[in-house]
Amino acid sequence: MASKILYDIRDKKLLRCQPEPKGSARMPSIEGLCRSARVPDNELEYMESIIIEKNMLTQKAKKQLRIIGNEVFEKPKCEIDLSSSQITAGSIVTADIEITNTLESDVFSEVNMQINDVDFIVSIIDNEGSKNIELTEADTYKISCVDDRFISQPANVEVI
Numbered sequence: 001m002a003s004k005i006l007y008d009i010r011d012k013k014l015l016r017c018q019p020e021p022k023g024s025a026r027m028p029s030i031e032g033l034c035r036s037a038r039v040p041d042n043e044l045e046y047m048e049s050i051i052i053e054k055n056m057l058t059q060k061a062k063k064q065l066r067i068i069g070n071e072v073f074e075k076p077k078c079e080i081d082l083s084s085s086q087i088t089a090g091s092i093v094t095a096d097i098e099i100t101n102t103l104e105s106d107v108f109s110e111v112n113m114q115i116n117d118v119d120f121i122v123s124i125i126d127n128e129g130s131k132n133i134e135l136t137e138a139d140t141y142k143i144s145c146v147d148d149r150f151i152s153q154p155a156n157v158e159v160i
Contacts, residue, residue, distance in 0.1 A: 001019055001020045001055040002019070002020045002027070002051050002052060002053050002054070002055070003017050003018060003019045003020065003051070003052050003054060003055055003056045003057075003061070004017070004018055004020070004027050004028055004033065004049055004050070004051050004052075005017045005049060005050050005051075005052060005061060005065070005067070005072065006030065006033035006034065006037055006039075006047060006048075006049050007047070007048055007049070007050070007067050008043075008046050008047060008048075009046050009047070009048050010046050012066070012067040012068065014058075014061055014062050014065060014066075014067060015033075015037040015039065015047075015058075016033050016036055016037040016058050017052075017056050017057060017058045017060075017061035017062075017065075018033060018036070018057070018058075019055045019056065019057065020055070027051065030047060030048075030049045033047075033049060034047055048070070050067070050070065050071075050072060052065075052072050062148075063075075063151065064151055066149070068103070068105070073103065074101060074151070075101075075149065075150055075151045076099050076100065076101045076102045076103075076106060076108075076149070076150055076151070077099070077100045077101045077150060077151045077152065078097060078098075078099055078111055078145040078147065078150035078151070078152040079097070079098045079099075079100060079152070080095055080096070080097060080143055080144070080145065080152065080153075080154070080155040081095075081096040081097075081098070081155070082094070082095055082096075082143070082155050082157050083095075083096070087135065087157065087158075087159055087160070088159065088160055089135065089136060089137055089138050089159050089160070090134070090135075090136055091134075091135060091159070092132050092133065092134050092135075093132075093133050093135055093157055094130055094131070094132050094133075095113070095122070095130060095131050095133060095143055095155070096128070096129075096130045097111055097113075097122050097124065097128065097129045097130065097131075097145075098127060098128050099111070099124060099127040099128070099150070100127070101151075102127060108124045108127065108149075109123065109124055110122065110123050110124055110129075111124055111129065111145055111147050111150070112145070112146050112147040113131070113143065113144065113145055113146065113147075114143070114144050114145075114146045115133060115141055115142070115143050116141055116142055119146070120133075135157065135159045137159065138159050138160055139158075139159055140156055140157070140158045140159070141156065141157050141158075141159065142154050142155075142156055143155045143156070143157065
């Protein structure tokens with residue numbers, strides 16, 4: 001099944017994704033998608049739609065897809081690899097970051113990350129980067145990419 005995506009042509013921001021209805025109903029119109037996404041009347045001229053061959057709802061589409069030009073692509077993946085999954089208090093863990101599933105035109109210089117609720121940035125060169133993190137207390141830490149340009153799974157490290 002297909003889905004129809006509504007996006008803003010100014011910033012290519014995906015606003016709504018609605019799957020093709022079952023039965024004899026047709027794909028939603030761009031006007032219907034705009035109403036559903038609560039687009040103000042003065043911004044309707046900046047809206048465009050595109051059909052994809054995947055069955056997706058808005059939340060999943062926003063997490064996994066991006067629009068470049070007039071085409072839809074999967075977002076790049078931010079993979080987090082830790083030097084160790086279990087260390088002692090006061091040790092330093094290295095978070096290695098690799099950006100995969102990129103397009104030739106993609107150039108990333110940094111990635112916004114978070115350890116528990118503390119933000120930090122990892123510099124990226126040739127789609128790779130790393131950050132040494134000192135973990136002073138015994139706890140389980142969650143290291144995650146909070147940059148919405150990427151698809152990512154958090155990594156956990158247990159400090160004993």
